[in-house]
Ligand SMILES: Cc1ncc(C[n+]2csc(CCOP(=O)(O)OP(=O)(O)O)c2C)c(N)n1
């Protein structure tokens with residue numbers, strides 16, 4: 202099944218410049234966050250070096266007045282492109298608040314979560330429910346090549362196909378699931394090929410080409426919103442850094458392999474297009490990087506200033522009405538930690 206991408210207009214020069222500024226901001230913040238972890242400012246972080254175009258490009262296509270976004274633990278670039286406050290986003294990496302301090306309802310970004318494949322089920326539930334309510338938005342859910350082997354993802358795709366739920370399944374195929382290469386777990390070569398079995402279009406896109414990602418995601422969201430059912434997009438990219446700040450890729454891949462498989466740097470790809478088409482000059486590119494670095498410094502200050510949250514929040518926001526078992530745990534916790 203094919204997806205109609207021809208009706209999507211080409212990106213304007215202004216959009217391409219905005220995309221470069223976003224890519225630069227994500228690159229600067231991402232590299233800075235790894236340094237903060239090494240400096241002891243945050244305990245952990247999941248870098249996205251090399252995946253900036255897949256994230257910024259897909260989020261750029263989202264309409265936050267009606268769509269809803271379901272991230273994993275590696276979607277800082279999505280959050281930034283959606284305009285989420287980055288201190289509130291980074292609070293999860295400071296371990297101040299599980300899932301991020303931003304308001305999911307206002308931002309349209311569901312809480313950050315680390316259950317592999319977990320957000321995929323939530324997206325289908327949200328998409329189907331809002332359609333039953335008569336709304337016309339679509340959900341976009343992020344997951345990795347590794348998560349595509351998880352049972353939950355197949356159940357979610359099957360339900361979305363059967364119900365014609367307005368969902369875009371956005372797979373970032375970054376070549377690795379921690380230390381396991383994609384070819385060791387994705388039979389049939391491509392995750393996108395699986396879409397046919399669930400009755401939905403499945404397309405692959407160059408995940409390092411931000412303009413291509415915007416176009417594909419705009420087409421997919423339009424398809425989903427129109428009531429034609431879900432779409433799967435597989436963005437081919439490469440995780441240039443470690444899985445997380447606790448990982449050492451040198452234990453399972455060589456520098457030669459990284460150089461061979463890394464693909465084109467998404468920032469360099471867009472920069473050379475902007476220059477060759479006369480859309481921007483070197484000064485614009487330098488200023489975008491400098492603005493990104495300055496913004497990252499401001500986020501660092503905000504993250505450092507974040508205090509701990511009250512421990513009692515552990516028990517809140519779990520169920521709409523807390524269970525007796527949870528209330529008993531909360532009482533025990535209070536007696537032990539607050540001696541009340
Ligand atoms: C249900 C579940 N199983 C296992 C893990 C441990 N785990 C965390 S990330 C990961 C690999 C995920 O790889 P992929 O889906 O390709 O995403 P990427 O990390 O490459 O972005 C695993 C197995 C987990 N967090 N949740």
Ligand SMILES: [Mg+2]
Pocket residue numbers: 345346347373374375376377378379
């Ligand atoms: Mg992966």
